[in-house]
Amino acid sequence: MEIKKPTIKSIPYEEFKNNEYLEEMVKQLNENGANVWMGCMDDLINWGRSNSLWPLTFATSCCGIEFMAVGAARYDFARFGFEVARASPRQADMIMVAGTITHKMAPVLKRLYDQMADPKYVIAVGGCAISGGPFKKSYHVLNGVDKILPVDVYIPGCPPRPEALLYGMMQLQRKVKLEKFFGGVNRKEDKK
Amino acid sequence: MITIEPEKIHKALSGLRAEGYDFLRSLTGMDWGEEGLGVVYHLEKTTTGENKVIKTVTANRENPELPSVCDLWKAAEFNEREAYDFFGIHFIGHPDMRRLYLREDWVGHPFRKDYDESLNPLRMTNEEPDDVTHHYEELPDGSVIEKRDILFDEDEYIINIGPQHPATHGVLRFRVSLEGEIIKKLDVHCGYIHRGVEKMCESLTYPQTLALTDRLDYLGAHQNRHALCMCIEKAMGIEVSDRVQYIRTIMDELQRIDSHLLFFSCLCMDLGALTAFFYGFRDREKILDIFEATTGGRLIQNYNTIGGVQYDIAPDFVQKVKEFIAYLRPMLKEYHEVFTGNVIAHGRLDGVGILSREDAISFGATGGTGRASGWACDVRKRHPYAMYGKVDFKEIIRTEGDCFARYMVRMEEIMESMHIIEQLIDNIPEGLFQEKTKAIIKVPEGSYYAAVEGSRGEFGVFLESRGDKHPYRLKFRSTGLPLVSIMETVCRGAKIADLIAIGGTVDYVVPDIDR
Numbered sequence: 067m068e069i070k071k072p073t074i075k076s077i078p079y080e081e082f083k084n085n086e087y088l089e090e091m092v093k094q095l096n097e098n099g100a101n102v103w104m105g106c107m108d109d110l111i112n113w114g115r116s117n118s119l120w121p122l123t124f125a126t127s128c129c130g131i132e133f134m135a136v137g138a139a140r141y142d143f144a145r146f147g148f149e150v151a152r153a154s155p156r157q158a159d160m161i162m163v164a165g166t167i168t169h170k171m172a173p174v175l176k177r178l179y180d181q182m183a184d185p186k187y188v189i190a191v192g193g194c195a196i197s198g199g200p201f202k203k204s205y206h207v208l209n210g211v212d213k214i215l216p217v218d219v220y221i222p223g224c225p226p227r228p229e230a231l232l233y234g235m236m237q238l239q240r241k242v243k244l245e246k247f248f249g250g251v252n253r254k255e256d257k258k
Numbered sequence: 259m260i261t262i263e264p265e266k267i268h269k270a271l272s273g274l275r276a277e278g279y280d281f282l283r284s285l286t287g288m289d290w291g292e293e294g295l296g297v298v299y300h301l302e303k304t305t306t307g308e309n310k311v312i313k314t315v316t317a318n319r320e321n322p323e324l325p326s327v328c329d330l331w332k333a334a335e336f337n338e339r340e341a342y343d344f345f346g347i348h349f350i351g352h353p354d355m356r357r358l359y360l361r362e363d364w365v366g367h368p369f370r371k372d373y374d375e376s377l378n379p380l381r382m383t384n385e386e387p388d389d390v391t392h393h394y395e396e397l398p399d400g401s402v403i404e405k406r407d408i409l410f411d412e413d414e415y416i417i418n419i420g421p422q423h424p425a426t427h428g429v430l431r432f433r434v435s436l437e438g439e440i441i442k443k444l445d446v447h448c449g450y451i452h453r454g455v456e457k458m459c460e461s462l463t464y465p466q467t468l469a470l471t472d473r474l475d476y477l478g479a480h481q482n483r484h485a486l487c488m489c490i491e492k493a494m495g496i497e498v499s500d501r502v503q504y505i506r507t508i509m510d511e512l513q514r515i516d517s518h519l520l521f522f523s524c525l526c527m528d529l530g531a532l533t534a535f536f537y538g539f540r541d542r543e544k545i546l547d548i549f550e551a552t553t554g555g556r557l558i559q560n561y562n563t564i565g566g567v568q569y570d571i572a573p574d575f576v577q578k579v580k581e582f583i584a585y586l587r588p589m590l591k592e593y594h595e596v597f598t599g600n601v602i603a604h605g606r607l608d609g610v611g612i613l614s615r616e617d618a619i620s621f622g623a624t625g626g627t628g629r630a631s632g633w634a635c636d637v638r639k640r641h642p643y644a645m646y647g648k649v650d651f652k653e654i655i656r657t658e659g660d661c662f663a664r665y666m667v668r669m670e671e672i673m674e675s676m677h678i679i680e681q682l683i684d685n686i687p688e689g690l691f692q693e694k695t696k697a698i699i700k701v702p703e704g705s706y707y708a709a710v711e712g713s714r715g716e717f718g719v720f721l722e723s724r725g726d727k728h729p730y731r732l733k734f735r736s737t738g739l740p741l742v743s744i745m746e747t748v749c750r751g752a753k754i755a756d757l758i759a760i761g762g763t764v765d766y767v768v769p770d771i772d773r
Contacts, residue, residue, distance in 0.1 A: 123424045126451050127769045128476040130428065131520070131557055135546075138523075138539030153424045166769075170361055171429060171450045173382050174421055200469060203461070204454040205368050205375050206360070214382070225557055 072243035074236055082237065091244045108247045115159070116242040117147040119187070119235070122158035124178065126165030129192040129225040133164045141228040148235060155179075160187035160238065163215070164225075166194035166201055167208040176214050185245070187238055190217045191231065193224045200224065259298070259311045259705060267314040268325040271299065275330045278303045279310060280619050281635075282331035284707070284735040286720050287341030289371050290315060295322045295345050298720065300707060300735075304619055304633070307640050311707070316347075323394070323402060326352035333622035336743040344369035350394045350402055354409075359449030359772055361385055369457055387418075387433065409445060410435055417754070421450040425528045425758045428768030430742065432757070439754045444746045448739075452772040459732040464490055464699045465564060467732060472558045474734060475770035477517035478713040480509045482734075483562040488643060489708035489719040490564050493701045501689035502566045504682050507645040508579070509549075509561065510710070511675040515586070516545045517713035518668045518675075525665065525762040526597055529606050534597045541589055548578050564699060566692030579683050583676045590672060598669070607662035611748045611760035614659060621747075622740040625715025626667045627764050631659035637711040649681045661756075664763040700727050712737045714765050738771035 071079055071092060079085070125133055136143050137151060152158040155178045167175055179188070190211050193199025198209035211217060218241060221234035262270050283300040290296060296315030302308065316322045326349035327334045338349045339358040346367035349355065357364065362385070365377040389410045394402050410416055410433070420431035429450035435443040455474060459467040471486050472479040484506055491498060523538030546556045551572040553559035561568050572578075597603050613623065618631040628635040636653045638646040654670045656663040701723040709718035718735030741764050748764075749757055 124422055126429045128473055128557055131476060135539060135543070138543075139536045140540065140543045155422075166451060166453055168450060168452055169378070169380050170359075170385070170452065171421065172380060173384050174429075174450070176382060177384065178422055200473065201453045201455075201458065204458050205373075205378065206452055206454045208380060213380075227556065 072240040074240060077236070082240070084237070088240060088244060091241075095244065095246065104248050108245075111247045112243050112245060115185075115247070116239040118150075119148055119159045119238065119242065120150045120152050120157065121148055122155050122161045122178070122182070123151045123153050124161055124163065124175075126167065126171060127194070129164035129195070132225045132228055132231060133162060133191070136228045136231045141232065143232060143235065146232070146235065146239070155181040156183060158182055159185070160189060160218075161215075162189045162191050162231075163195040163211045163217075164191040166199070167211055168206050169208060170206070172208050172214055175211070179215050185247075187218045187242070188215050189219045189221060189234055189238060191221045191223075191234070192226055193222065196220050196222060259313050261313045261315065264314050264316045264324050267312075268327065271312065271327055271330055274301060274310065274312075278305055279308075280304055280331075282327075282333045282337075282622055283309075283709070283716070284718055284720060284733070285327075285334055285337035285341065286731070286733040287345040287347060287369065288313075288315075288722070288731055289345055289369060291371055293317070294319060295347055295370075297324060297341060297347065298705070299327070300718070300720070304635075311705075322347045323350055324348070325350050325396075328352050331622070332617070332620040332747075333740055333743065336739055340739075343367065346370065348394050348402075350396050353393050353407070354391045355393050356388065356391050357449075359452040361449075362388060368454065410443070414442070419757070420447075426761060426768070427524065427766065430766070430768050430771070432745070434749075434754065434757070436754060441749045441752055441754060441757065444749045444757075446742050446745055448742065448768075448772050450772065451769045453769070455773045456732055456734065459729055461728060463727045464701065464729070467729065468563065469560060471734070472560055473769065474773060475712060475714070475717070475737060475767045476557055477520055477767055478513060478717065478737070478770075479558050480506070480513040480561060481710050481712040482717055483560075484510060484644070485708055485710040485712075485717050485719045487562045487564055488710065489706050489721050490699070490701060492708055493704065493706045493721065493723065494564075494699070496565050496693055496695065498566055498693055499689035499691070500687045501691055502693075503644045504686045505567055505571060505691065506562060507649075508679055508682055508686075510644070511679050512545055512548065512579070514675045514713050515672050516542055516549075518672050519545070521668055521762075521765050522593060522597075525759075525765075528758050528762045529603065531597055531600070531603070534593065537589070537593060537596065541586060544582050544585065548575065548582060551575065551578065563692065565695045566690065568692075570691045571686070576683055576686070579679060583680060586672070586676065590669070593669070598666075604662070606756075606759050607665055607763070608660060609658075610661045610756045611752055611763070612659045613744055613748050615657075617744065617747055618659070621744045623715070623744050624740065625712070625737060625765075626671065627664055627741055627744070628715070629654060630656045630663035630667045632657040635716070637709050637716050641709065643708075643710060645682060646678075649678050651678050661759050661763040664765070668765070698727050700725060701729070709735065714738065714741065714767065714770075734773055736770050736773055738766040738768070741766040742771055 201207040279301040281302040286298040294317035299312045343357040420426045421429040431447035433445040471482040519542040523535045526534030553561040615632045618628045624635045703725040705722040715737035720733040722731040724730045
């Protein structure tokens, strides 16, 4: 069964940037081949998963306020299935690392991530989470969450606009749509 | 600035306290290099508004010791812990000499000029909860001993709240000892978003330092930056044009409305009224639109500069602001209908978390929290700056000191802010929006303090310059630190559920506490 490019309703595929890595993923999946029945099931489950990604309410600083703005009336991420922000990591599918991560916070963030159930995703929001941002040279700031967590999507900005947050979340949806659920992401081997 | 030797400092300060200097505006740890380590105290008489700046310095860098002033001002409690954390100064007589921001296993003290950064790599081990603290005591023969104290007994029932908790408004952490559902003791842990802004500023040029102030209290971005710009302008003797003063005042007030709307939204959400959250955010977006048209930023605007503002106001700024004010008035009425009159809201807020006036002053809890306890602490009235001396507005004061009073003070302040803007918006004078400054800004030697009324209290900037293009020491008087330091006093004896209501109405922003 051939795996197709991921689509988002009413936004053409070409309007997204960074499509290359998705095409790479499609190619890999097609090369490995997929059982028709399993492929259909994957499609169905991924359709459900990508449209109900529940974020963990996690915010350390400024970007958190924009995260709240995205959840509120004007931008309303509920339209895309993100509405249920969970306060417990055990119920969340993804963590939006919104804000600076300091040395004191880093073990806490790692612990939160470890408590989340697989499959789980990380979005690094804003300059601080990506690289340390304006606080890069500080003695107490972690220079990028990718040093401690695997990051799926980076959203640059200081803080990113709500539109940018929505775009980043849709990029994550597209990535989720391409994953193999059975025997894939739901059964990740510990690499250690 | 008066210098007093460490041996006499406590006596001198007790004298001043008895004289009526009851408000410790700011306590700043300092490293003067060769001269030694020390502390700068900013004191104010709340009755007359007189100010005094006192400095003390100890030459002993190995084992610096200074007497604690906790017994005089409660505000010293957290500030001295901060000074200990940053500079390693032991305060003798302080009951709880733990680090405030950094981890207990941190090596050295980062704000010392001879601090070696390589000693502290990223530690990924979990922090051990500290149930034990220590204090330093002076014996009659003059020697100092360290004594251990128990914070929490082994058989106490302790609940940990935070650092990741939706109702702590960021990454604040409380350890609460409970008896049933009554709070017996509360221990605040800060530092989960300590970004070392003040230390970073020491290696940045003055225009560069401005960018970091916006990110402290992001709901008071304009006001924070206003304070720093004002401090540098004061030091360099730059006079800004009337146009700039008008623009800055209007922007400050818009920011205050923005912050108070967010306060309303978050408080309501914390108490379970989700509809009110959407109302507040819907209207807040309108202010952000106005900000964006002029400054290009929504939350963090980077608008004030030394000697003016970054850009002139947008052509439709005046009209947009007027439209917004006309829009918000009826909306506020709706807020009151939706939330203020609600039985549940009254049940959760009335008579909960009472802060007395004496405590508010002693802790230095300014802003809406102080004014709800009957303390007239508005910097706009105490030390008028920008256009505030020339406009007519009322300082909202309530005397109950409970959660409901804190909530109402902020709601009424929105009305006052709109009143201020209305007086200014039609008369913005023509003029330069940016004074010419030198390419490299050097502040003359000396120390300067400037304060503005931020969204949640007095935001002060203390600048010590050695005549370079970098500040020698830049300290921000956080609006939030006194607000978290009252939590222990206010929450003791309250129910665990009230902690959320109290935290919501005290209205702190965590990056501003940790800096």
